[in-house]
Amino acid sequence: MTQLITRFPSHDKEAPALSMENIHLDYNGNTVLQDVNVSIQTGELIAVVGPNGAGKTTLLKIVAGVLKPDRGKVDIFGYTPGGHVCIAYVPQRSQVDWNFPVTVAEVVMMGRIRKIGPFRWPGKNDWVFIRQALRKVGMTEYSDRQIGELSGGQQQRVFLAQALAQEAEIILLDEPFTGLDISSQDAILAMLHELKETGVAILVSTHDLSLANEHFDKVILINRRLISFGTPTEVFIRPHLIEAYGGHVHDLPEAGGTLVLAETCCGEDPEGKRG
Amino acid sequence: MAEWIQWLAEPFSYEFMLRGLWASLIVGVVCPILGTYVVLRGMAFLGDALAHIILPGVVLAFMLEWPLPVGALLVGTTAALAIGAIGRRADIKEDAAIGVVFAGAFALGVAMISVQRSYAVDLAHILFGNLLGVSNADIRLMLALGVVVLLAIFAFYKEFLVLSFDPVLAATLRLPVTFLQNLLLVLLAIVIVISLQAVGVALVLAMLVTPASAAFLLARRLPVMMVLSAGIGVLSSVAGLYLSYYADIVSGSAIVLVATVIFGIVFLFAPRSGALWGFWRRIHNRK
Numbered sequence: 001m002t003q004l005i006t007r008f009p010s011h012d013k014e015a016p017a018l019s020m021e022n023i024h025l026d027y028n029g030n031t032v033l034q035d036v037n038v039s040i041q042t043g044e045l046i047a048v049v050g051p052n053g054a055g056k057t058t059l060l061k062i063v064a065g066v067l068k069p070d071r072g073k074v075d076i077f078g079y080t081p082g083g084h085v086c087i088a089y090v091p092q093r094s095q096v097d098w099n100f101p102v103t104v105a106e107v108v109m110m111g112r113i114r115k116i117g118p119f120r121w122p123g124k125n126d127w128v129f130i131r132q133a134l135r136k137v138g139m140t141e142y143s144d145r146q147i148g149e150l151s152g153g154q155q156q157r158v159f160l161a162q163a164l165a166q167e168a169e170i171i172l173l174d175e176p177f178t179g180l181d182i183s184s185q186d187a188i189l190a191m192l193h194e195l196k197e198t199g200v201a202i203l204v205s206t207h208d209l210s211l212a213n214e215h216f217d218k219v220i221l222i223n224r225r226l227i228s229f230g231t232p233t234e235v236f237i238r239p240h241l242i243e244a245y246g247g248h249v250h251d252l253p254e255a256g257g258t259l260v261l262a263e264t265c266c267g268e269d270p271e272g273k274r275g
Numbered sequence: 276m277a278e279w280i281q282w283l284a285e286p287f288s289y290e291f292m293l294r295g296l297w298a299s300l301i302v303g304v305v306c307p308i309l310g311t312y313v314v315l316r317g318m319a320f321l322g323d324a325l326a327h328i329i330l331p332g333v334v335l336a337f338m339l340e341w342p343l344p345v346g347a348l349l350v351g352t353t354a355a356l357a358i359g360a361i362g363r364r365a366d367i368k369e370d371a372a373i374g375v376v377f378a379g380a381f382a383l384g385v386a387m388i389s390v391q392r393s394y395a396v397d398l399a400h401i402l403f404g405n406l407l408g409v410s411n412a413d414i415r416l417m418l419a420l421g422v423v424v425l426l427a428i429f430a431f432y433k434e435f436l437v438l439s440f441d442p443v444l445a446a447t448l449r450l451p452v453t454f455l456q457n458l459l460l461v462l463l464a465i466v467i468v469i470s471l472q473a474v475g476v477a478l479v480l481a482m483l484v485t486p487a488s489a490a491f492l493l494a495r496r497l498p499v500m501m502v503l504s505a506g507i508g509v510l511s512s513v514a515g516l517y518l519s520y521y522a523d524i525v526s527g528s529a530i531v532l533v534a535t536v537i538f539g540i541v542f543l544f545a546p547r548s549g550a551l552w553g554f555w556r557r558i559h560n561r562k
Contacts, residue, residue: 101496
């Protein structure tokens with residue numbers, strides 16, 4: 001019952017939005033992640049990249065406070081993730097039960113539950129907020145649809161609206177671009193850029209390296225441990241990519257200079273099945 | 276016309292049939308509403324196990340001459356919380372752990388009954404219900420417990436919704452996940468106790484899962500699914516009692532049979548998801 005009354009930690013405005021020090025996590029005797037050190041400021045748009053099974057989902061879930069690292073320190077605005085309700089985690093689409101009987105508006109409402117409080121129903125103010133969130137992602141006209149009736153891009157936008165309704169200050173998106181066509185990808189990217197201008201820190205896991213290179217402020221490259229963290233030009237250099245992707249890196253000399261191409265394809269991240 | 280009314284009214288001119296009707300209506304509403312969460316969260320096996328685990332509790336209460344629901348509630352709640360704890364912690368897969376507890380407790384219950392003299396009669400009642408033996412005191416208790424369950428479902432509606440739809444969101448919103456999971460298990464134990472006399476240990480699962488599954492095929496929103504589920508439960512209860520009276524079938528199984536037929540009809544003819552429409556579309560597309 002004590003869990004019902006959670007004291008929310010306040011935010012230290014001086015502290016970075018997210019800082020991780022020496023994060024180490026074992027799962028069933030195997031090391032899933034180690035030596036992760038990153039520090040992220042408000043308003044930064046960060047890509048988390050690495051091959052399948054590199055621990056991208058795991059990293060996001062540690063930030064969300066859903067998984068506890070065995071060693072190391074995670075701070076969100078200066079405090080452990082435990083009591084924060086300012087972190088939104090948008091799951092991979094393959095992890096969502098799209099047959100579940102809920103409408104778009106209800107899914108967005110779920111983000112506000114903590115703001116609404118126990119034993120209460122969403123009030124007028126909450127619905128104003130929910131409608132605003134839907135408008136920002138351009139989904140107003142779909143608010144009464146069952147979520148399974150939407151396209152992939154629309155589904156992604158609904159969850160983004162949920163994060164907005166939550167008034168999240170850190171938004172984590174797990175493989176949001178997987179399976180989306182280019183125009184849907186661009187629409188989501190545009191929204192993320194708009195969001196970051198409002199001071200939200202955003203972490204996006206993706207296996208699309210060129211996307212990470214072109215559209216993100218910084219990149220976290222991992223393969224079970226942190227390989228590199230910095231701006232795309234700092235991170236995407238040959239030694240790093242070979243370290244992360246090993247034999248899957250190929251040289252394509254004809255592209256004017258040497259193009260390093262790392263193949264990280266396909267389908268869903270197997271580690272996402274867990275959790 | 277008069278014959279028709281006579282046909283409808285006759286069964287309930289008996290006191291015990293009328294009491295049976297009230298009891299089955301309570302079960303027909305409460306069980307399917309909680310059943311929506313059982314279906315959405317994939318807790319069917321757990322529900323069935325819990326129903327069987329309650330057996331030793333019922334026998335114990337019988338031996339100690341307590342009211343049966345008290346013993347059942349005690350054992351059911353304990354087992355529900357124990358299963359919850361095992362599921363969160365142990366290295367054993369959850370369904371195997373449930374299976375171990377479930378079979379062991381049921382065997383214990385049967386062993387306890389076999390020591391009793393009135394073995395045959397009572398075991399049948401516990402397994403398959405004894406709707407027509409329900410007393411007014413039983414109905415009052417069922418009603419009280421049923422109201423408690425419905426109030427809890429209402430009070431924690433949005434929390435249960437999130438927990439069922441997206442457990443990770445429940446965690447990032449820092450909802451009391453363990454408390455909510457346990458609460459759901461305890462509600463499940465209470466509902467099983469309520470249903471015990473109506474359909475018995477062996478068929479409780481049907482009242483939890485069958486109406487809610489039919490409703491799942493028809494509804495696009497959870498509140499609608501709950502209302503439809505309860506509607507199908509009530510319809511099954513009433514029609515089942517008539518079937519029981521006129522075809523001379525045990526009432527519990529008659530109710531479950533009606534519910535199963537309703538599910539079958541919905542499964543075939545549901546507007547969006549119905550199997551027949553799917554079949555028709557496939558044939559149509561081939562041409």
